[in-house]
Amino acid sequence: xxxxxxxxxxxxxxxxxxxxxxxxxxxxxxxxxxxxxxxxxxxxxxxxxxxxxxxxxxxxxxxxxxxxxxxxxxxxxxxxxxxxxxxxxxxxxxxxxxxxxxxxxxxxxxxxxxxxxxxx
Numbered sequence: 001x002x003x004x005x006x007x008x009x010x011x012x013x014x015x016x017x018x019x020x021x022x023x024x025x026x027x028x029x030x031x032x033x034x035x036x037x038x039x040x041x042x043x044x045x046x047x048x049x050x051x052x053x054x055x056x057x058x059x060x061x062x063x064x065x066x067x068x069x070x071x072x073x074x075x076x077x078x079x080x081x082x083x084x085x086x087x088x089x090x091x092x093x094x095x096x097x098x099x100x101x102x103x104x105x106x107x108x109x110x111x112x113x114x115x116x117x118x119x120x
Contacts, residue, residue: 005057006057006077006080006081006084007081009053009054009057009059009077010059010081012050012053013040014036014040014042014046014047014050015050015053015054015059017036017039017040018032018036018050018051018054018060018071019054019059019060019073021035021036022060022071022072022073023073025072026070026071026072027070027071027072028065028068028069028070028071029048029051029062029068029069029070029071030068032047032051032071033047033048033051036050051071054071055071057077058074058076058077059073059074059077059078060072060073060074061074
């Protein structure tokens with residue numbers, strides 16, 4: 001699966017929400033559908049279409065359990081997204097390092113000011 005395709009799949013707020021629901025563990029399509037219909041006000045067939053996109057793109061798997069269909073998150077495409085984001089991680093790591101330096105400097109200055117006022 002290409003990077004752009006993964007972001008096309010994840011670009012939809014309904015599909016992102018479905019994945020969030022599945023992140024806590026396997027869920028029946030009826031349970032997922034009820035939450036999504038309630039939160040987004042879309043029809044059952046529309047929810048089914050989103051589940052189908054997640055299934056066909058590899059983001060979710062489904063298995064039959066009696067007459068229920070149980071959906072679960074599949075990690076592989078999410079790992080691909082994470083790998084794609086990895087090349088940008090340096091940007092926010094640098095900023096966090098700079099923030100850490102500033103916080104340490106502020107603590108040191110407060111500590112030094114405290115020592116000066118004690119000696120006065």
